[in-house]
Amino acid sequence: FPSHDRSFLLKNKAFATIFFVAALSRICIFFLLPPNAPSNLGPDEGTYGALAQWVSESKSVNDFPNYGPGLYGTARSLILPSAVFAKLGLGEIQAVRATSLIYGLLSIIALAVLLLVLSNLNSPNKSFSEVMAQKYFKVSLAIFSFVPSNLIWSTLGLRESASGFWIMISFLAMVKLFEKRKVLERLSWSGILMLSLTFSYGARRETAFIFTIVLFFLSLTLYRDWETDRKSFV
Numbered sequence: 001f002p003s004h005d006r007s008f009l010l011k012n013k014a015f016a017t018i019f020f021v022a023a024l025s026r027i028c029i030f031f032l033l034p035p036n037a038p039s040n041l042g043p044d045e046g047t048y049g050a051l052a053q054w055v056s057e058s059k060s061v062n063d064f065p066n067y068g069p070g071l072y073g074t075a076r077s078l079i080l081p082s083a084v085f086a087k088l089g090l091g092e093i094q095a096v097r098a099t100s101l102i103y104g105l106l107s108i109i110a111l112a113v114l115l116l117v118l119s120n121l122n123s124p125n126k127s128f129s130e131v132m133a134q135k136y137f138k139v140s141l142a143i144f145s146f147v148p149s150n151l152i153w154s155t156l157g158l159r160e161s162a163s164g165f166w167i168m169i170s171f172l173a174m175v176k177l178f179e180k181r182k183v184l185e186r187l188s189w190s191g192i193l194m195l196s197l198t199f200s201y202g203a204r205r206e207t208a209f210i211f212t213i214v215l216f217f218l219s220l221t222l223y224r225d226w227e228t229d230r231k232s233f234v
Helices: 013-032 045-056 069-073 076-087 092-125 130-146 148-153 160-179 183-201 205-233
Strands: none
Touching: 013 092, 013 130, 013 148, 045 069, 045 076, 045 092, 069 076, 076 092, 076 160, 092 130, 092 148, 092 160, 130 148, 148 160, 160 183, 160 205, 183 205
16 A cells, blocks of 8 residues: 555546545535525535625725624634635625535545555554555545535535634644654654644634543654654664
């Protein structure tokens, strides 16, 4: 299972098929939903869309009539990209939905990379055969791409899709941070970790806070294993 090969995703037919079907299904849902009316599954789309339109017009978030600046502070990871779409001419609700759609597709790529990284970490133990590793990759990616919650959240103009993506990037950065031995690489992944956590808090603060606690205890475990490997290497 060539998890170390950076071009693996471009060559892997299973990934290409899953990603294509996932993108097509989300695009179809995007056009089937009411263009400028909040969905019954996500009535808050209207508020996020209105805020994105407000920001796109360079108005102060302090003067936003619904929830004031507090909503922007906890949703800027969704609002700022949506404001760009609004400036390009999309309706305010379509703008937040387009942002969620892109976050959803990027999450699929992030998961694929994370699975490859984890497989690479596991490969020295040879606990999985190549066939089992590829099946694990395909099944995990397919379930994540089409599980109802992920599919729905990546088609509605809500914060969940943005939150999921940045949390996944934070987890990937944490794993890569302890995987790398060179100082420059570790500094680079530390920067990515801090940046992605910042964006996580700018998507859904409560979820990011819980994840930060989990990440702290995970870092203790990874650090212990990394120190053990470093001493044995020396």
